Amino acid sequence: MELPNHAKQLLLQLNQQRAKGFLCDVIIVVENALFRAHKNILAASSIYFKSLVLHDNLINLDTDMVNPSVFRQILDFIYTGKLLSADQASEQNFNALLTAASYLQLHDLAALCRKKIKRNGKPLPTKHTTPHPGRPHRNQRLSSTPVIQNRYSGSKDIEKKKITEELFKDRLSDDEVYVTGSNQEGLSSLHGVASKHGSNGNISSIGDQGLGLDLSKKSPSVSVTHEEVSPNENQQESPQSASASSANSASFEDSTANPQSVEGGDSMEIDGGDENQSLPDTGQRKSLHHLAMKKEWPKKENAYENSKGDEEGTIPNGVIVGPKLTDKSNCGYSSEHSFQCKEDDVENGKDISDESGHSESESGHTSANYVYRQEGFEPVAYGDNLYVCIPCGKGFPSSEQLNAHVETHTEEELYIKEEDSYIKDEAEDLSTQNPSFGNEPRPFKCSVCEKSYKDPATLRQHEKTHWLTRPFPCNICGKMFTQRGTMTRHMRSHLGLKPFACEECGMRFTRQYRLTEHMRVHSGEKPYECQLCGGKFTQQRNLISHLRMHTSPS
């Protein structure tokens, strides 16, 4: 006895689960997009994936070999057995697919691509290692992709990847398949086309909706919609984690709920003869642009940043129309800052992504508009003036006008005077908070406050805390950070990465310090003693909390 459609139904279910992010246990990072998937499925698809997912739950793919658009097709293929090539039947696309399939050791898919290319009568591409000029080299991009690597798996991943790449190269020479200039061009052009909003119906829709979640630090332009959280494992996560996961899952939803490509006449299947298996339309597609967030990063970098010669150099003028966060963080700024959140348009469901009329191409970037929806992640609109100068809060209808305006700000204006900062606890300031009270000489003084530092780099880092611009946005929730490290640490909480495990109880932490702190629970060590009552505490912060009890008027 055999159920005729068992395998098909099973796969369909898995694909639907992937679309909702349900039970997804691995995140694949491709260039600046996140994809969620199931380890088992990936491992069953290729040896390469098998080796990667064995120990890691975050996989970084070589962006020279695969780009987000291609990987979306590949992921669809893995979960459906169909090559959804109706709208992407170009030779470049097949070359790109072939490259990626070979890289990922998806032999069946590679064979399909080869077959298709042969059928088109085009010779297989020849080896070419020079990346397309329009496409930054991998090494350039690597440094700009804020991917959080598991502390314990990152190096392993790299090692594995190196090994696999070596194998891959060998295989390539055997199979006479490799990345070509034209192929790279294909990747590049495909990406470029995809990034142009509405420039080419089908492809742009794929590019806009199906590329997953933008993780690019550069984030030239991001349109974000949010998807309701699926009834999945995220419910057990913290709100932020749930948001992140839903964002990721939404990218899948978009990528999988792609009926037009399934129904294309040129779709290819690995087993053939299958009827169209469009995923049920869950209704998410029609609202992809319903709630959108637009981030516009201007061409010109922050004048002050440039003048300081800061190595990061990608600080925007402060025109990030950020999300309305549901938590107290409120767009990443405290309420006294000029980073307003206007909720009216959000509540009205106003489509601010279309409203702007500015594609990312205008800002000189080529990244696609990544679209996802996420519960509790509402877009923020500034009426018709989407481009907001953070220092003064003025809105402008275009990035050009904003840039022109920003140049009128002087360096001094980019600072905020933090009068409040000295009203804080004097004792704290005198002891630990204010480094200028240390013994070592600190010749580098902050021009805004009285703090001084031993080296200029630290001073520069400190001076950023006076700016209103926050150069490092979380591309999952949109929250802005002054330091990259803080942002990456924040991202770790989104991704649920807790590399630091307690050997005693198995509890896991995102930070080493937390683990150290936690270990005192097991050791019973209470190194912090109240000088007033003699009470002992495992954590300093609890001692401080306790001291407040002593000093509070009540």
Place this chain on the structure above:
DNA sequence: CTGGGGATGGGGCCC
């Protein structure tokens, strides 16, 4: 019910 303590999460900031 309330307040205090234990424990944890997340962000800011300095090194």
Place this chain on the structure above:
DNA sequence: TGGGCCCCATCCCCA
């Protein structure tokens, strides 16, 4: 870039 330590906030437990 990551570690470390600061802060605040929060939850839970218990007296």
